[in-house]
Amino acid sequence: MLGTSARLLELLVLLQQRRDWTSSALAERLGVSTRTVRADIGKLRSLGYPVDARPGVAGGYRLSAGATMPPLLLNDDEAVAVAVGLSAAAGGRLGVEETSIAVLAKLEEVMPSRLRHRVEAVRRAAAVVPGAGPALDLAVVSGVAAAIHGHERLRFGYVKPKGAEESRHVEPQRLVGWGSLWYLLAWDLDRDDWRVFRVDRMRPRTPTGKRFRPRAIPERDEVDFVVDRVLHTGWAHRARILVHAPADVVASKIVVPVRIEAVDTASCRVELGSGDPDHLALWVTQIGVDFEVIEGDGLIAALDRLGARVQRAVGSR
Incomplete structure (x- = not known):
């Protein structure tokens, strides 16, 4: 015993x-x-x-949850996972860099040497490149996540691309990270329809509202729904290209939100969008392999401008 x-x-x-x-x-x-x-x-x-x-x-x-945070017990694998995650967060864009470093120092102080060696091995072998997107307010992310978990209605101000802010009242359903951005899928109570919101543009208002019963998205996976909405309604300029490279290779080279569909083992179709067609031109040329534009007049015009700029640069030599 x-x-x-x-x-x-x-x-x-x-x-x-x-x-x-x-x-x-x-x-x-x-x-x-x-x-x-x-x-x-x-x-x-x-x-x-x-x-x-x-x-x-x-x-x-x-x-259950208490008024203060009591000590937690972690097994070896859990402790290593937490330490590696904190190391990654220390170089991220969630606004928790300093806190992550402080917590990591506390954890490593009491961590057995065998586990510190495992953490150091992962740290030396891997690197995290900070995203190019806007930094997130952790309080906003955690507040939205708590409302989703508690099935509580949420009110927030939403900043539109041109800077105007409008009030929204929703039943939050799911947070989806895509590229360097986070999106909230929610049922908009004023518009009586599903909507997708960029979390970095949200200004939550407290307290949260009354509880609700989660709704089912008809005939659609939640993540696919967000991807489809962002690509087709979230951007002023959209394009589709045929890339002469395998889908997994292309996925490893693009860090912005895109949809990739394999055509065969040597090519794939890529659907992407942006508020600026010049950004589209930069992204597709950074893939580093041949491609063809299937549709996207804005992308074609931007590629013409980019090509002319490059030609002027090398033609002056």
């Missing part, structure tokens, strides 16, 4: 593994009586862990 301290740690691990436990199931896993489980739950509460009890014959417990 485990000692009291070891048993408390094991109990905490179990409570973190799944949402609900019956007292009998915990007792069986720990090899103790349900009375001992109740006593151990009381000790965890005294240490600051918010454990809720569910009434009933069988009884049950769950680890």
Whole structure:
């Protein structure tokens, strides 16, 4: 049988593994009586862990959110994953760079040397290039995510491309990261339809509204829906090109939101959009392989301008 301290740690691990436990199931896993489980739950509460009890014959417990953040137990793989993620966040654009560095320092201070070596190996072997998109306010992202999780209506000001702000009232459904941007898929209560919003343009207003029952998107995957809306309604200029390279190769070379469809093992179709056709021209030429424009008058004109500019540059030699 485990000692009291070891048993408390094991109990905490179990409570973190799944949402609900019956007292009998915990007792069986720990090899103790349900009375001992109740006593151990009381000790965890005294240490600051918010454990809720569910009434009933069988009884049950769950680890809930509390007023303060109690210590968490991580296994080796979880600790390495958190450390690597913090390292990546330290070089990102979520507005948490300084906090990530501070937390990473705390974690590495107590991390066994064998795990520090694993983290350092990943850090040396990998690099994260900060995105070129706008920096995100973490408070906005976390607030939207909390509203999605709690099925709570959300009010926010939405900044349009030309700078005007309008009020929106939605039932938030899903956050989708694409390229360097984050998008919110939501049911717009004023327009009675699905809408997609760029998170960096949102200005949430608190508190959140009443709870709602999530709606199903008819005949569509949520991510595909966002991709389709962004490509067809989110950009003033859109284009489709045939690229003479495999789809996976093209995907590794483009960091902006695009849709890639394999034609065969040696070519693919790419659909992309932008508010500026000159940006489209730069993106498609940066792929570094031959391509043909299927549609997109704005892209064709921009490529003509880019080609003329390049020709002038080399023609003066």
